[in-house]
Amino acid sequence: MKQAAKGNSLNRVDGALKVTGAAKYFADHQVPGMQYGVLVCSTISSGTIKSIDAVKALKAPGVTAVVSHLNTPPVPGFKQDYRGLKIFNDDRIYANGQPIAIVVADTLERATYGASLVSVTYNQETHQTDISKNIGKAYPPNNDKGYLRGEADAWKNAAVNISATYTIPLEVHNPMELAGIIAHWTSADTLTLYAKTQGVKNVQGTLSKVFQLPPNNFTVHSQFVGGAFGMGLRVWPLEIAAILAARKVQKPVKLVISRNQMFTMAGYRPYSIQELNIGATEDGKLVGITHKATANTSAYETFTEGIVAMTKFMYACPNVNTQYQVVPLNIGTPIWMRGPGEATGSFALESAIDELAYKLKLDPLELRIRNHADIDPEHNRPFSSKYLKEAYQTGAEKIGWYQRNPAPKSMTEDGMLVGYGVSSGTFGAYRSGATVMATLTPEGLVLKSAASDIGPGTGTAMVQIAANATGLPTGRIKFMLGESAYPNAPQQGGSATVSTVGSAVSDACKALMNELGKMAIKDHPSFKQATIEELQHGNGQLSVANKAGSAVTYAQLLKDLNLPEVSVTTTSQAGENAKKYSMYAFSVHFAKIHVHPLTGVVRIKQVVSVADAGTIVSMKTARSQMIGGVTGGIGMALMEEGLIDHRFGRYVNNNYADYHVPVNADTPPIDVYFVDKPDPVINPMGAKGMGEIALIGFAAAVSNAVYHATGKRIRELPITPDKILLA
Amino acid sequence: MNQFSYYRASTVKAAIDAASRSGNTRFIAGGTNLLDLMKSGVLTAETLVDINKLPLREIRQEQNRLHIGALVLNSSLAEDDIVKKQYPLLSEALLAGASPQLRNMATVGGNLLQRTRCTYFYDTTMPCNKRTPGSGCGAMDGINRMHAIFGVSDQCIAVHPSDMCVALAALDANILVAGPKGQRTIAMKDFHRLPGNTPQLDNTLGKTELITAVEIPAANFTNWHYLKVRDRASYAFALVSVAVALQVENNRIKDARIALGGVASKPWRLLQTEQLLKGQTPTADNFRKAAEKSIEGAVTRTYNAFKPAMVVNSIQTALLKSVAI
């Protein structure tokens, strides 16, 4: 097992650009003649717009347009089957904070003032934002019939069982960088965009459908993203608003929404209520699990995610049934938030496993080991690789799991109650298709792919992979991403970038080396006698095996061959072999916490997280990924909660002061370990993704630790001091 | 743009004169609260009188008291040697507030006058009697987890969010004020108001009066603690905060001061609890008994029902901490 090293691997290739401010995020771009947009948002939660009075706004200095449904020509793609809110299409209000107009002016300040002058009247209808009062409206999304293995509700007949309900509130996407876009119609039907997105090709594809124009009419730039966590996986109405405004004023328009607008138009983890029932034999063999999840969606669109996914395969349990339903509410549509549904589901499942362990008087880790799924019970096929037991052991050792007194409320330290909690996480290890162009020049290697980097250090990992594949020093390799003009790559989501784009990089590099070798054999005197199998590359040189003095640098080779560069473009896909296996990454989180015995304040003192994510391609950025995921998990466990006053359907904590995310003082030492054993199936590197498993399961480790510290089960996140006090 | 004129005053008199000239004038110090409120449309001003050039930045020891100029920064005050030595309670309270960046801008005068953080007050589409008298109270039957349990009225349950003020209340500070009619002193306990029927009035300062200084009487406290219970470890407003100062001699409590934050529209002094402690030995039991008395008269709503229990436990914790048991 490797502790994530702090210094022995590649630094972020764009780190210097980021810390010096040279990295350009979407809003940093300046386009000549650019105007500024500010959105006007609904102050009711359901109904229709009666009137929009823009007279005063249009008279205000600098204001060039007020764009709304009243003056927007029909958008060709807003047809019957359009998925999402059709911005500026009609007078319908589905949610408070829904954008209903955009004011454009020559400066941001003037646009802001202009927006404050727009007055809107409404026909108000009753709205629903409280999920608990609308359970009756729940429906199974996409006719989801639920999942059944063995017998339904078998937990009821088990010797020992538990039933519990877990609640997670809305968690609103709040990365530092705000949502927005710069939209520039460069002709009547070509558009250049500076976007905040997890996929430039997705933006291109979506807008192509919306505006019914060829994808290549859209040029999308998104080189740097200031955190996205899932919110950049779709094109939001706010972005289309800016595009419509730019068309109206015939000038480029920049829109950056405000922090409080982030709460109503850029997505969030939905509110969820989960019922978990688990039954086991006296000696701790699982008999049955029933998992029912209800989460909200918007009034105009069905959003789904894998809340019950993990329950189906995490444990060797003969009888499992799950059910998933959504409740439409007058709130914007949710979107995946790091770990997405699995993070939500794991809180319930992994808390329930802990509850069962205590009822069985069994160590919670031992219960997990006894019910370890050696093969995937959902699909009845082997895992491509799984070293979860090893991860359990490492984590347990490092946190001192077996040295603790497992009895609830039994340990104290410095006057504080001490709790230890464990929880595991898992997420599908994916690989889809991607294309990479690899070009060798005398200066080095340039790789291009329309991939994204929303923060994990994609460029760094790709440079490392390319260095491994070509033997070139990392300093001479450039990975270029975030341009729609580059070869196709999927969105950065579902922890799949290293696996998918990394494989394509590796393949492209190998193809390039092969191509170079063939050319050398054909035309270069030093290699004329050699066969392709005899060629070796390393240290930026081509050589013939076992032939001293045969090495020629790539730069020299290009010069000798009279070539300015050699370029290949390859597309890589997962092999057929992969279908025979279930591919997942796994994690285990251990948390040691303090709970103040009188005030109920929880402080996390130490975290040990161990990931089984195949080969770790880039140690340093992988470690950062884990730290980031755990920090998100601390927020989820202890503080994140979007609060809506249901009388108004309006958020009451829509700012950074009232919506809490962890600060440094909340974040203890986070010790990260990796199993670091290759997965033989998934891809040539043997690497699985780990962005999601860094967070999945973490909240339950904390709630389980709270139980250990206090004897109190808090089943409703976030675990704030008042809940502990009143429990 | 909402036009306003900006005037930088160089003497106290000039500042007061400027404030008296037009109806809607506001002083601006650090601006950390005023600008936020103006940007969210909660407050407007015709004239901003910048007082940062006034000679009110001194901290000086006077006979029987410490004099603190109104423009002393929260960060300077927290790190001042005299304060750290003689009034560590004040230093602790200041450091529990906001963030280092904000404390580097925020002034003593501005901190005293900061407005409530009640979200219904901040959101101009919501009813709020404090912002728009007569419009109703959004918090009363809304999300009122952060709201007051003491001294409330049927008009308003907002809390005063300051940490510094809680310590100043415990220390019996005085506020020095200059106005068109000259100077006066307002005792801390009389400075902030309860909402009653006029929740729009936070305090007893006149519209054109300027705070020039705060003075803290010399004290012989032997034990102190400022406890802030909050949802995250830093940069969060108090669910409940407690300032305690004790004078313990020969294992008897000779003098006791306790003030609470996060529970009322002003720092909430607990005179009765203080009396109960006087003459007692500083034991966990005596602390608990006294603390339990502190919540008489508390009025809770849906989401702040936890506060009385939190108050009792927090007072006990702070007292225990102050005597290190």
Ligand SMILES: Cc1cc2nc3c(=O)[nH]c(=O)nc-3n(C[C@H](O)[C@H](O)[C@H](O)COP(=O)(O)OP(=O)(O)OC[C@H]3O[C@@H](n4cnc5c(N)ncnc54)[C@H](O)[C@@H]3O)c2cc1C
């Ligand atoms: C995100 C955030 C978190 C915060 N967290 C905390 C916290 O945890 N605890 C805490 O205690 N505070 C907190 N604060 C509030 C902060 O302490 C206040 O904003 C600050 O103290 C105000 O001081 P200022 O000098 O910037 O006042 P300004 O914004 O300049 O002024 C505030 C008001 O006082 C008036 N004024 C200022 N000086 C004088 C004077 N000398 N005479 C008469 N009138 C005057 C102004 O006209 C204005 O009405 C927080 C603030 C923010 C923005």
